[in-house]
Structure formats: structure tokens, C-alpha cells
Amino acid sequence: MEPTTSPNKLQFSPAGQAEIKRLLTHYPEDRSKSALLPILHIAQAEFGGWVSPEVQDLVAETLKIKPIEVYEVSSFYTMFNLKPVGKHVLEICRTGPCMLRGSDELTANLERITGAKVGGTSPDGNFTLKEVECLAACGFAPVVQVREKYYEQLDTPEAVDAMLNELRGQIHRPILSWEESSSLPNSLKNN
Amino acid sequence: MGRKLLTEHINVEGINTFDVYRKHGGYRSVEKALKTMTPDEVTEEVKKSGLRGRGGAGFPAGMKWGFLAKPEGVPRYLVCNADESEPGTFKDRQLMTKLPHLLIEGMITGSYALGARTSYIYIRGELLYVLRILEKAIAEAYAAGFLGENILGSGYSLDLHVHPGGGAYICGEETALLESLEGKRGNPRNKPPFPAVQGLYARPTVVNNVETIAAVPVIVNEGGDEYAKIGIGKSTGTKLISACGHLNKPGIYEIELGLPVEEFIYSDEYCGGIWKGRDLKAVVAGGSSVPILPKELILKTAAGENRLMTYESLSDGGFVTGTMLGSGGFIAMDETTCIVKNTWNFSRFYHHESCGQCSPCREGTGWMEKVLHRLEHGHGSMHDIDLLVSVAKQIEGNTICPLGEAAAWPVAAAVRHFRHEFEWHVTNPKEATAPGAAYRGAAVLA
Numbered sequence: 001m002e003p004t005t006s007p008n009k010l011q012f013s014p015a016g017q018a019e020i021k022r023l024l025t026h027y028p029e030d031r032s033k034s035a036l037l038p039i040l041h042i043a044q045a046e047f048g049g050w051v052s053p054e055v056q057d058l059v060a061e062t063l064k065i066k067p068i069e070v071y072e073v074s075s076f077y078t079m080f081n082l083k084p085v086g087k088h089v090l091e092i093c094r095t096g097p098c099m100l101r102g103s104d105e106l107t108a109n110l111e112r113i114t115g116a117k118v119g120g121t122s123p124d125g126n127f128t129l130k131e132v133e134c135l136a137a138c139g140f141a142p143v144v145q146v147r148e149k150y151y152e153q154l155d156t157p158e159a160v161d162a163m164l165n166e167l168r169g170q171i172h173r174p175i176l177s178w179e180e181s182s183s184l185p186n187s188l189k190n191n
Numbered sequence: 192m193g194r195k196l197l198t199e200h201i202n203v204e205g206i207n208t209f210d211v212y213r214k215h216g217g218y219r220s221v222e223k224a225l226k227t228m229t230p231d232e233v234t235e236e237v238k239k240s241g242l243r244g245r246g247g248a249g250f251p252a253g254m255k256w257g258f259l260a261k262p263e264g265v266p267r268y269l270v271c272n273a274d275e276s277e278p279g280t281f282k283d284r285q286l287m288t289k290l291p292h293l294l295i296e297g298m299i300t301g302s303y304a305l306g307a308r309t310s311y312i313y314i315r316g317e318l319l320y321v322l323r324i325l326e327k328a329i330a331e332a333y334a335a336g337f338l339g340e341n342i343l344g345s346g347y348s349l350d351l352h353v354h355p356g357g358g359a360y361i362c363g364e365e366t367a368l369l370e371s372l373e374g375k376r377g378n379p380r381n382k383p384p385f386p387a388v389q390g391l392y393a394r395p396t397v398v399n400n401v402e403t404i405a406a407v408p409v410i411v412n413e414g415g416d417e418y419a420k421i422g423i424g425k426s427t428g429t430k431l432i433s434a435c436g437h438l439n440k441p442g443i444y445e446i447e448l449g450l451p452v453e454e455f456i457y458s459d460e461y462c463g464g465i466w467k468g469r470d471l472k473a474v475v476a477g478g479s480s481v482p483i484l485p486k487e488l489i490l491k492t493a494a495g496e497n498r499l500m501t502y503e504s505l506s507d508g509g510f511v512t513g514t515m516l517g518s519g520g521f522i523a524m525d526e527t528t529c530i531v532k533n534t535w536n537f538s539r540f541y542h543h544e545s546c547g548q549c550s551p552c553r554e555g556t557g558w559m560e561k562v563l564h565r566l567e568h569g570h571g572s573m574h575d576i577d578l579l580v581s582v583a584k585q586i587e588g589n590t591i592c593p594l595g596e597a598a599a600w601p602v603a604a605a606v607r608h609f610r611h612e613f614e615w616h617v618t619n620p621k622e623a624t625a626p627g628a629a630y631r632g633a634a635v636l637a
């Protein structure tokens with residue numbers, strides 16, 4: 001179920017293609033461009049956590065729109081990584097409420113422990129650190145998001161260690177969480 | 192103990208599933224509306240309830256519904272704004288995670304009232320895991336016959352979809368949200384035309400916050416008049432308050448509007464006071480966009496009356512001595528907080544999140560961030576303090592959308608109430624920039 005990354009032609013995995021087909025039913029037929037953001041999320045998950053120009057071209061082709069219509073959108077929204085990233089992208093909230101509960105210290109500690117600087121990747125390729133704005137979890141600050149998971153109340157060394165250990169233990173593969181989507185046909189769930 | 196209209200069953204085991212939710216009275220409003228009420232009667236109840244938009248603006252929801260154009264043969268839409276990203280606000284995430292069916296029920300009843308046949312929940316992209324929860328719940332609702340063709344044999348049909356954003360605060364602004372839902376950059380639109388006339392795909396559209404839509408079932412079940420009995424004056428019903436910052440018990444609290452601010456902060460039923468036995472210094476009461484108030488003015492109005500958690504009481508005194516209820520993002524700061532640093536942090540946020548369309552916002556938020564950075568790091572001058580106020584003034588009212596005001600108000604208010612602290616950063620830079628330093632002098636109250 002891996003997406004194809006042959007040198008000549010990129011392709012979404014069969015599960016990804018099925019999910020795209022389902023998404024397109026959500027919008028009027030002449031408004032399929034609406035599916036752009038959801039499809040960019042799929043693309044980023046399938047092709048190594050970032051969207052290269054080639055991947056964005058594939059998205060444009062899928063939606064039958066001009067590549068520029070994808071570029072101008074992917075560069076506007078902060079979730080889309082336009083450069084290669086490490087195995088795990090740690091998105092550290094830096095906004096007021098998290099700052100009040102120690103996000104500056106958390107960032108400094110994560111830089112020290114992982115060896116990565118904010119905006120960069122650790123030498124072992126495991127962790128990319130990214131500072132982001134408010135993640136809407138202010139009551140559980142400080143907070144880090146890694147893909148689809150929120151790690152909250154990271155104000156003790158134990159909590160930070162637990163997060164990093166959990167991530168180190170994960171074997172990296174494209175996360176195809178839509179495989180678990182309840183609205184997918186059963187045949188796709190067991191792959 | 193206040194009534195809990197939205198969250199009464201939030202901690203019931205399995206309440207996120209259709210069966211358990213239904214057992215606790217879920218989807219009754221859909222049955223009542225579709226079987227016994229006309230769409231206009233549903234809208235009338237929402238009008239009577241006095242429910243006001245819970246996303247921040249506080250505009251009467253029923254009136255907004257009443258504005259929806261209904262040209263013959265043109266589809267219209269209800270879009271739920273689940274792009275929760277106002278710093279300090281985290282209520283919608285909790286509500287959707289724990290009570291997905293409450294939002295879905297509100298969407299069905301609301302869509303029926305507005306005559307929408309397709310509706311969308313636009314959720315911020317960071318909450319993809321919540322999107323999965325909602326999609327699962329929607330699939331259950333379809334299976335139970337509450338979504339899809341001919342719901343409960345009423346002849347009314349509705350499709351409901353969840354749509355993720357991609358990380359952009361500006362998409363919480365309703366026209367930016369609609370642009371984003373159309374697959375474009377989140378640039379707010381010029382108004383008029385308003386979404387009620389030309390919204391999604393240039394068709395009539397209502398955009399409502401998650402919490403607003405979640406209040407519709409109880410209003411339909413109990414009647415608008417009953418709902419309006421809770422609260423004070425034009426602040427009716429209950430509100431979810433996201434409490435964060437230096438509190439003993441941060442979290443989400445559903446309060447009856449009218450609760451005294453002091454009780455909310457200090458009572459054990461709510462936030463349980465300020466952490467580490469410290470004193471309260473300031474509060475941002477309604478999300479980062481609203482004016483900050485020093486302790487004295489958040490607990491009591493300038494006239495010495497107890498400040499209440501209502502739209503009116505919090506804005507008593509205008510922006511000179513008051514603030515706003517906003518989204519209910521309640522950020523408390525203890526006596527060790529540096530107001531200059533906090534203001535700089537918020538300015539950086541607005542600069543980062545400005546879509547860049549309007550020069551006053553694009554450039555002005557950058558200037559404010561730079562000047563505040565200078566002051567915070569001990570390189571500022573007295574002139575910089577006035578410069579901040581001047582830039583804030585020039586942004587305000589000169590932009591397409593309210594992000595300009597949202598960026599300007601917190602800066603203007605911080606300088607108004609904590610001017611001495613800004614000056615202290617200029618006169619005592621070494622002291623002010625020492626790690627953990629915070630000015631302990633008195634705030635300016637009027």
C-alpha cells in the first residue's frame with residue numbers, strides 16, 4: 001500500500017486514490033478544486049511528510065487545475081512543508097498561553113535533547129523542530145503536535161522524555177490514517 | 192452551580208457514539224423540528240433565545256439566519272466554523288472530541304431551518320484527528336437515518352461533510368473560511384456582498400461557530416423563551432469558557448452568563464485561583480484579540496461594580512476601562528508576567544497570521560512586532576511607545592477584515608494600562624531584560 005515513487009511518475013497509493021475519490025463526492029462537480037486542501041494533506045502524508053514541486057504537480061493533475069493554483073495555496077498554509085523534513089516533525093506552540101506555561105523552556109530543551117535547531121532537523125534525521133502558532137490546546141500548555149497527535153502538558157522532563165521515546169520507537173512509514181476511516185469500504189481497511 | 196446545557200453529559204462513557212448519545216436524549220431536536228415545525232418556526236425559536244454568535248463577534252444568531260437570501264432554485268449552505276485558533280480558545284476542540292453528535296445534531300436542525308441540502312464543517316487542519324472523530328459520528332448518523340435522503344420520512348434530505356483547513360488563523364474569518372473551502376488562499380473578501388447573499392460558491396450561506404450550532408438542539412427542545420431565561424439581559428444562555436494561563440485549574444467551563452468574574456477565577460468550582468499562591472496581574476478575557484485588563488479592572492468596572500461574565504459587563508467602560516467577552520478565551524497572568532513580552536508575543540502572532548492583502552495590516556503588524564521586540568530586549572526608546580500606539584491606530588478600521596483590529600487592540604490596551612512597564616523597559620533595560628524580570632508597579636486604571 002505504499003505510494004509509488006518511481007523516478008518518472010509519482011502516484012498516490014490505492015488507499016490514497018480511494019480516499020481522494022471519496023473526498024471529491026463532497027463538493028459540486030464543477031467545484032472539485034474545493035478538495036485541494038484535503039488532498040494536499042494526503043499528499044504530504046504519503047510522500048515523506050512534505051510536498052515537493054513534483055508532488056504538488058501531481059495534486060494539480062489530480063484536480064485538473066494549473067500547478068500555480070496548488071503552489072499559491074501550499075505556500076499560504078503553514079501545515080504544508082515545502083522542504084524535506086525528518087522522520088518526525090515536532091510542531092511546538094509558541095503563542096502567549098503556551099509561553100506563559102513554559103514553551104520557551106520547552107523549545108530550548110527540545111533543541112538541546114534532539115540536537116536540532118528550530119527550523120532544522122536533528123543530525124540523526126529523527127526530529128525536525130518547527131515553531132507554530134496557537135494549536136487551540138491552551139489549557140493543557142505547553143503543547144507539541146506531531147502529525148495527528150497532540151502531546152500536552154510538556155512542562156516536566158518526564159513528559160518530554162515520554163513523548164520522544166514514543167516517537168523514537170515508531171517505525172517510520174507513511175501514515176495512511178484514512179485507512180481507518182469508517183466511511184471507507186471494508187476491503188480497504190484490511191490492507 | 193450553573194446549568195449545563197451543552198456539556199451535561201460530556202463525561203458519560205461512550206457519549207461520542209450514536210447509541211449512547213441517543214439514549215441521553217440526543218437527536219430529539221431533529222425529530223421535533225422535522226416532524227412538528229416549519230423551518231421558519233425553528234429560526235423563530237433561535238431568534239427568541241437571544242443566542243449570540245459564540246465565535247467572538249457576539250452577533251445575534253437568529254438575526255444572522257434571518258438575513259439568509261432564499262432565491263428560488265438556488266442551493267444555500269450552512270457552514271460550521273470549526274477553525275478554532277484564537278489564542279486562549281480551545282472549547283470547540285473539546286466539544287467536538289467528546290460530543291461530536293451534539294454538533295452534528297445542531298447542523299441537521301440548523302440546516303433544516305435554513306433550507307440547506309449540503310452543509311460543511313470546516314475544521315482547522317491541525318485537528319485532523321478530530322475530523323476523523325466527526326466523520327465516524329457522521330457515518331453513524333447516516334446509518335441511523337438522521338442524514339442522507341428523506342430524513343425520518345420527513346422528505347427533507349441533507350448531506351454533511353467535514354473539510355480540513357491547512358493552518359491559517361485568518362480562515363476563522365468567515366469569508367476567508369469560504370475562500371479556503373473553495374480551495375484557495377484564505378484571503379478575506381470585501382463586504383458587501385455578505386455571505387448571506389453570496390457565500391460559498393457565490394450562493395447564500397450562513398457561517399456559525401461550533402458552540403453556536405451546538406446550542407441549537409437545546410433551544411429547539413426547550414424553546415427559545417426558556418433558553419432566554421438563563422443569563423442577564425442580552426447575554427442569554429450558557430457559554431463555554433476556555434480558561435488558561437496561570438490558573439490552578441485551567442480547562443473548559445460551561446457557565447451561565449452573568450457569573451461574576453471574581454467567582455470564576457477564585458472559586459473552587461471553576462478555576463480555583465492563581466497558581467503557586469501568586470497574585471493575579473492581568474487578564475485577557477475573550478481571546479488574544481480583546482483588550483488586556485489589569486486585575487483591578489477585570490474584577491470590578493471603573494464605577495466599582497462587580498464585573499460579570501456577560502457581553503455587556505465585560506465591555507462596560509468601552510476600550511478605556513473595559514474589554515470584550517469575545518470567544519471566551521480567558522487568559523490569566525500572574526504577578527511575574529512581563530506584559531511587554533506578552534504583547535510582543537501576540538504581535539508576532541498577528542504578523543505571522545496576517546494574510547498580506549491589506550497594507551496597513553501586512554506592514555503595521557510587522558512594525559508593531561519589531562518595535563515591541565526592541566522594547567522587550569532593552570533597545571527601545573520612549574518614542575517607540577508612542578509609535579506603537581500610532582501604528583495601532585492606523586491599522587484599526589483600515590483593513591478588509593477584523594484581523595487589523597485584532598492586532599491593534601491588544602497593543603493599544605497594553606500600553607494604556609501598563610505604560611509604566613513599557614517605560615521601565617526603556618529606563619532600566621538591564622533590569623527589565625534579566626531572566627524572569629517583571630515590573631511590579633501599579634497599572635494605569637483610567
